[in-house]
Amino acid sequence: MAQEKWNGVPVRYEWLPIGTRRSGQSLTTGKPKFAVAHDTGNKDTTAQDNVDYYKNSYNIDWSIVASAHIFVDDKECIVCIPVTEKAWHVLYGAIKDNQWYGVDANDGAFGAEGSYFTDKTRSQNSLDNLARVLAYLCNYWGIDYKTEMPGHQDIQVGKVDPGNLLEYAGYGRDVSNLDKLVTKYIDGVEEESDSEPSKELSETTTEKPTESPQTNVDYKEAIEYMHSLKGQYIDFDNFAAYQCMDLILDYADHVTNGYRIWGNAIDLTWVALPKGWKLVENTPDYVPPIGTIAVYTEGIYDKWGHTGLVWDNSGGTETFVILEQNYDTLANSPAKLRTDNYAGLTHFILPDFVDEDVDLSNITPEPVNTNENNATLKVGNVPPNKLTWSNQPYFRATADNEGVSICRPNHNNVMVVTSGSYDPGYNQFYVYEIRDGWARVYSPDNDGFVWYERLRINVVYKPGGGSELHDDVSAYDNVLNDLAIGSIPPDDLNWSDSAYFRGRVDSYGATITKHTGSNGNYDWHLTNESYSAGYDQFYIFEILNGWARVYSSSNNGWVWHERLRIVEVY
Known part of the structure; x- marks a missing residue:
């Protein structure tokens, strides 16, 4: 032929x-x-x-x-x-x-x-x-x-x-x-x-075609699964512990018929997506839908990138709440929430199930008590041995009378003494986190740690950073210095007979909860009273184990603190 x-x-x-x-x-x-x-x-x-x-x-x-x-x-x-x-x-x-x-x-x-x-x-x-x-x-x-x-x-x-x-x-x-x-x-x-x-x-093949990856859940199911990931330690690929990509791998695998992404977070800008999924650029006027994948590739993220899931977008173009792992580069903490300002964020991946016309108000995340910061921060005290990560300092501390050496984790995450040391009385340590007794004393991109018992608190800031509290004032008892406009409220505030702040409901809306029991032994129950997304007339008098009292001393109405954003502080 x-x-x-x-x-x-x-x-x-x-x-x-x-x-x-x-x-x-x-x-x-x-x-x-x-x-x-x-x-x-x-x-x-x-x-x-x-x-x-x-x-x-x-x-x-x-x-x-x-x-x-x-x-x-x-x-x-x-x-x-x-x-x-x-x-x-x-x-x-x-x-x-x-x-x-x-x-x-x-x-x-x-x-x-x-x-x-x-x-x-x-x-x-x-x-x-x-x-x-x-x-x-x-x-x-x-x-x-x-x-x-x-x-x-x-x-x-x-x-x-x-x-x-x-x-x-x-x-x-x-x-x-x-x-x-x-x-x-x-x-x-x-x-x-x-x-x-x-x-x-x-010529048509006689073999069975290979199925392309495609979405196999609806929008609400995807959001509910995202909520279930909070607080979990996710190591999807059983490599290098709890990386930011592990969270995305797990999420993508679950919402499709096994779509598997390879590479680092920075590679998410070019991977082949399932049909219907879209990569969109982050622009100043773009508000990402809930359940989309955030991709960071600029600034401090220009080498490996960073990624997470959009948990809430009620902050509009100013802030959003992200569910993420390994924000601090140590890869030893679970998926948790953080309010982010879009810095370094260049793209979003939108799965095809995202539909902003779908009513998500009846989807309530399972409350997770993350109240690890329940120790009183008082001037002169030794810090507590555990404080969750904050992107601004909790307090400023002084080295004890023996001075301190800076430690950093090795490849096995064991703290090793470095050549960095500070004299007794050095008082410019700003503490962002304390993990199993090790106090992070600098910033997210610096792995400098000091053993907590070697420090003494000299100035207390609000949990998310801010103006100073002097004398023996608890960071959880002082109203004006605990709260930042636009942020998620803390998960514990003592009872006050006047409102701490006014709060706005996030994008899901909110259902009022009430409890039975006393002295910390509470059973929480949803009521039939609900509020639409954006409602901003909740006045907060107390936050108990993550539940925010939204009315007054004579009304036991509560909303989970992560569903609120602070809009005005009193």
Whole structure:
């Protein structure tokens, strides 16, 4: 049988095995609606080299999967996926393919990749062959190459192909230069060429297609699962303890049919997302929906990145509450909440189940008593041996009469003495956290620790930082210095006969709770009284084990403290 040729280019069929690269799923459009031109991105590799690589990694994880139907070099064309099947050559998060053609490229287009070489002549021959192949297939499928053959760089932000091939062949990187070459071959060539391609080009697989990752929960189920992660120590990959990515891996795995993400948090800006999921940029006027994935890649996060889940967005464009692990780089604490100001946050990943029209007011997070900061902070005292992380100092402390040495954890998380030491009476230690007796004395990006019994409190701040409290004043008894506008209230405030602050309900709304029992032995019960998201007339007189009394001394109405944001302090 004669060698099949398309506009003079020899063509071979070498199918990838059914897996993730070639799933066997049919195009949703039945036949290609448009074409996308690519280059391989791997200089000095042939069509066969790229097909071999795909065959050797045919079942790669979904988050890093990529594939194309056709590879072309300076000698031949190899078809490795039938053009009527899906290939993963444009991220689903790209929007221009939908805007221009009404369908995702993976679902309605074929992708052809051209090799390029250090040798300019080889690159020119490869580009010419790619133009011949594209002209042949556009003509065969009735595709208008002038308007229905974009380059990858035209429809997906951050992509630069087929510009590499064009440049190495001596052309400008604009895809219009490829269009001009295609024009030469759109009506065919005089060389021997098949009138129609082999039936293999669109041959349907007889194997069971590989299912793509897709959402398998609704919005409310996803939010409820997110709530269940709070307070848990999540090590999804059983590697390097409780990393920020472990929380996201667990969440993504649960809300889909096993979608697995690889890499560090900073890689979340380019991973292949399930269909319908979108990567959006954080802008000054953007308010992230609850249940989306926050991605930090700038500032202190520019090396490894950071990530977490949007727990509440009632702070609008100023702040939001994030559920996260490993904010402090030690990877030894559970998933917990923090109010964040968007610093360093560049993107959000929006799963397709997110629907801001869904009423979430009847979803109440399971209360978790996180009252670890119940020790009284008094000037002159030794600090308590446990205080949860704060992004501002709890208090300032003085070294005892023996002086102190700074310790830092080694790779096994065992504290090791460093060469850093301070004389007796040094009084500028600002304490952000105390873990199992070790007081963090600097900031989130500095792992300096001092044993708590070597310190004496000299100035007390409110739990989240702020103005000073002098004399023997408890940070949990002083009203004006405990509270920061826009923040979540603390989980313990002693009874007052006047309101501490006015609070606003978060995005879920709130249901009033009452209790029975006394002396700390309480049973909490939801009532049928509820308030819509944004209601801001709750006046707080007391917070008991995380429950905020919202009325007066004669009314036992309570709301969980994490459902409130402080809007006015009295």
